[in-house]
Amino acid sequence: MTHDKLQKRGRIIASRCYLCKETLETNNHLFLHCKVTTQVWALFTNLASLNWIMPEHIADLLSCWVRRGGSKSQRRWWRTVPACIWWIIWKERNQRIFVGKECTIEKINWKVITTLGFWCKEMNIEEEIQLVDFIGAL
Ligand SMILES: [Zn+2]
Known part of the structure; x- marks a missing residue:
């Protein structure tokens, strides 16, 4: 659980975000x-040339993270992006807390891209070529 959820359950902790070390850790932050x-x-909003304003809450992001146009497989892998980002960010947060190691932003980005590619392959989402093109553009 993030710190805000632990505090609601009565845990006394000095909350801070382990990624930026600047503010309280909440799910939305x-x-x-x-x-x-x-x-x-x-990475992804630039790829899609989106003029993106991040919603305040996670539920709002999920309701508006929709890719218009493109093939069915492109839309499927696009819908997978939030879960992939959150999985890698959660693992990075826990690594910083429990192992004391930090990855650079470049390595975090690389983990997201390679994990997304792996997940798409496992879900039989074709058109991996777009991911390859994406990685090549970085
Ligand atoms: Zn932060």
């Missing part, structure tokens, strides 16, 4: 608004 996480989101 960690997964949407942290300055580390926003760099990962920017």
Whole structure:
């Protein structure tokens, strides 16, 4: 659980975001608004040439993270992006807390891209070529 959820259950902790070390850790901060996480989101919003304004809450993001146009497989892998970002950010957060190791933003981005590619392959989402093109553009 993020710190805000632990505090609601009565745990006394000095909360701070382990990614940016600048503010309280909440779900919405960690997964949407942290300055580390926003760099990962920017990979994808830039790819899609989106003029993106991050919603305040996770539920709002899920309701508007829709790719218009493109093939069915492109739309499927696009819908997978939020879960992939959140999985890698959660693992990075836990690594920093419990192992004491930090990855650079470049390595975090690389983990998101390679994990997304792996997940798409496992879900039989074709058109991996777009991911390859995406990686090549970085
Ligand atoms: Zn942060």
